[in-house]
Amino acid sequence: MMDLAACATLACIWEATAPKPGNVYRGADFEDVTFADFLTSAAILGKPIASASKVGVGRAVLDCIAAIQNSVGTNTYLGTVLLLGPLAAVKADISLQAGISEVLRALTPADTHCVYESIVLANPGGLGRADTADVNEGTPNITLLEAMKLGADRDMVARQYTNSFEQVFWVADRIAGAGRPLCAAIVAAFLELLADYPDSLITRKCGMEFSRLVSQRAAKVLSLGKPGDESFDEEVAEFDFWLRADGHRRNPGTSADLIAAGLFVLLRENRVEWPVRFY
Numbered sequence: 001m002m003d004l005a006a007c008a009t010l011a012c013i014w015e016a017t018a019p020k021p022g023n024v025y026r027g028a029d030f031e032d033v034t035f036a037d038f039l040t041s042a043a044i045l046g047k048p049i050a051s052a053s054k055v056g057v058g059r060a061v062l063d064c065i066a067a068i069q070n071s072v073g074t075n076t077y078l079g080t081v082l083l084l085g086p087l088a089a090v091k092a093d094i095s096l097q098a099g100i101s102e103v104l105r106a107l108t109p110a111d112t113h114c115v116y117e118s119i120v121l122a123n124p125g126g127l128g129r130a131d132t133a134d135v136n137e138g139t140p141n142i143t144l145l146e147a148m149k150l151g152a153d154r155d156m157v158a159r160q161y162t163n164s165f166e167q168v169f170w171v172a173d174r175i176a177g178a179g180r181p182l183c184a185a186i187v188a189a190f191l192e193l194l195a196d197y198p199d200s201l202i203t204r205k206c207g208m209e210f211s212r213l214v215s216q217r218a219a220k221v222l223s224l225g226k227p228g229d230e231s232f233d234e235e236v237a238e239f240d241f242w243l244r245a246d247g248h249r250r251n252p253g254t255s256a257d258l259i260a261a262g263l264f265v266l267l268r269e270n271r272v273e274w275p276v277r278f279y
Contacts, residue, residue: 001270008084011084011263011264014263015080015259019187023256030247033072033074044067045084048064049081049085051063053088053089056114058110058115062115062117064077064085065118066121069122078118078124079124079253079254081118083264086104086107086161089103090102096165096265107143109143111144112146116139149161156254174262176271180228181277182276184227186263187236190259191222192222196215197255198214199252199254199255201251201252205249205250214243217239217242218239
């Protein structure tokens with residue numbers, strides 16, 4: 001089995017490399033963040049995320065974000081790191097599904113302080129304001145699990161803390177059971193996730209009505225076949241173009257975070273068939 005640092009780095013590299021519509025991937029940069037930024041960040045975050053069981057989830061997240069900011073100066077993996085932190089803190093001798101609830105219950109106000117500091121440091125787009133425990137109003141004296149419960153109805157990353165990472169494990173199962181090259185499996189799982197759950201980042205930037213429209217278009221793509229089918233591949237390309245038509249306000253970034261976390265699950269639990277057939 002690979003060590004945790006390598007699992008985290010490789011999961012992020014695979015996620016960034018797969019051509020998920022509306023996201024940065026090889027040959028498809030945004031104006032303010034590039035594929036190289038994501039690869040650099042992936043290499044940087046492995047070591048600090050692997051320390052989560054020793055230093056605490058919040059401190060590991062903060063160390064990751066600080067290292068990424070020092071390296072690329074932009075937000076690449078905040079949502080991903082918030083998911084990887086608890087997963088990396090699960091005891092090594094049990095499965096992630098068996099151990100994640102214990103990690104989440106053990107989170108403290110100190111973890112909350114570190115995570116809030118991480119969010120301020122990363123300065124993610126479309127953050128907006130919250131009625132309770134707003135990150136712009138200082139850190140509340142509550143556990144990180146309690147803080148995430150406050151945002152679970154509007155943010156899919158926060159929701160994973162409240163449902164024991166249900167969608168992350170679903171993503172891992174979909175990719176593992178796809179029976180196709182890893183890249184195609186990632187793209188298909190991404191579209192299935194997006195079709196079923198409006199993307200939180202799009203919702204924050206464009207509103208729920210538009211976010212639902214994105215999900216409907218993802219479902220339309222899936223109805224046309226599977227990766228490799230001409231109609232499917234053409235519709236994926238058109239969907240990708242449409243998502244990029246308004247800068248990157250339509251970027252399904254939260255869905256990408258769950259893909260990276262799902263890939264980490266597969267690597268940490270040695271559910272990847274080696275040698276890997278990516279394409």
